[in-house]
Amino acid sequence: MCPWAWGSEPTFRRLRTELAGRVRWRRAYAVLFDDEDDPAPDQAAETAWYARYVEEISTHTHAPRAAALSRVAASSWPSSLVAAAAELQGEDVARRVLRRLRESVFVLGDPADTPTRAVAVARGVPGLDADRLSSDAASPGVLERVRADRAEARRPVPEVRSVDSGSPHPGSAKETSGGEYRYALPTLLVRSPSAYRAVPGWRPYEAYAAAVDALSPGLLDPTARLSPGAALEHHRSLTGPERRLWAEGAWPPPGAVPVDGANGPVWLHPDEASVHPGVADPPPAGP
Numbered sequence: 001m002c003p004w005a006w007g008s009e010p011t012f013r014r015l016r017t018e019l020a021g022r023v024r025w026r027r028a029y030a031v032l033f034d035d036e037d038d039p040a041p042d043q044a045a046e047t048a049w050y051a052r053y054v055e056e057i058s059t060h061t062h063a064p065r066a067a068a069l070s071r072v073a074a075s076s077w078p079s080s081l082v083a084a085a086a087e088l089q090g091e092d093v094a095r096r097v098l099r100r101l102r103e104s105v106f107v108l109g110d111p112a113d114t115p116t117r118a119v120a121v122a123r124g125v126p127g128l129d130a131d132r133l134s135s136d137a138a139s140p141g142v143l144e145r146v147r148a149d150r151a152e153a154r155r156p157v158p159e160v161r162s163v164d165s166g167s168p169h170p171g172s173a174k175e176t177s178g179g180e181y182r183y184a185l186p187t188l189l190v191r192s193p194s195a196y197r198a199v200p201g202w203r204p205y206e207a208y209a210a211a212v213d214a215l216s217p218g219l220l221d222p223t224a225r226l227s228p229g230a231a232l233e234h235h236r237s238l239t240g241p242e243r244r245l246w247a248e249g250a251w252p253p254p255g256a257v258p259v260d261g262a263n264g265p266v267w268l269h270p271d272e273a274s275v276h277p278g279v280a281d282p283p284p285a286g287p
Contacts, residue, residue: 001032001073002185003054004169004202006106007061010242011205018220029080029146030153033073047071060168062241064261066109073111080146082118085136097122099237107266108278124275154182160200171201228253236272240264
């Protein structure tokens with residue numbers, strides 16, 4: 001649910017493509033909006049402020065943003081639990097469910113902040129068993145997994161406690177209301193058996209590539225490119241900023257279906273459009 005993380009999606013997709021089969025990726029859900037946070041006294045004012053905040057961030061990232069935001073997410077827990085549960089059904093399912101959960105905020109403007117909605121926005125993802133997803137998201141094992149992720153996010157490595165960077169979001173660790181520190185979102189840790197590099201905040205691709213090269217020179221494969229059509233087939237959802245990753249070929253890819261936002265569309269594969277909540281019937285609200 002972090003707009004800086006949403007804006008980093010193009011870079012992370014490029015990294016994953018160029019490192020495919022060469023590294024192990026592990027996601028950690030930091031729980032941005034915690035159940036322990038006090039509710040805003042004026043939710044309409046908070047929503048208006050947050051919409052302006054997302055708009056300001058989008059001037060840097062150029063990521064799509066929703067035409068209207070219904071509310072600030074009440075909690076990150078439901079979407080974090082559903083995203084973690086989706087990993088039990090394989091990486092392809094997991095990454096597409098996570099994308100849908102992000103799009104619930106930044107494309108639809110209706111955050112997946114209840115268990116019912118978090119499962120509903122994931123329906124139709126290829127290969128997804130939605131009933132299993134709902135059951136796994138409510139299981140003790142997935143709850144413990146996300147609790148461990150949350151705790152890990154509040155033990156930041158020393159290098160991110162203070163960050164000097166020219167980025168509009170340099171990524172210094174954030175102090176929480178409970179007096180802890182947690183990683184700024186997103187933060188990527190690149191690890192080898194004997195060392196690590198932290199890349200916090202919003203950074204260009206080159207910063208991540210440098211961290212990888214420092215630990216394993218030559219690991220990145222810059223020739224691993226997809227055509228726009230192949231990228232849409234693989235990811236099912238593409239944004240304007242992701243166009244630069246697949247510059248060779250027709251844009252938008254043939255058959256792509258636009259879902260308009262305040263500053264440009266998200267392009268969906270036609271099969272995705274047939275089941276996506278931004279095009280199909282909206283998912284129900286609920287507890």
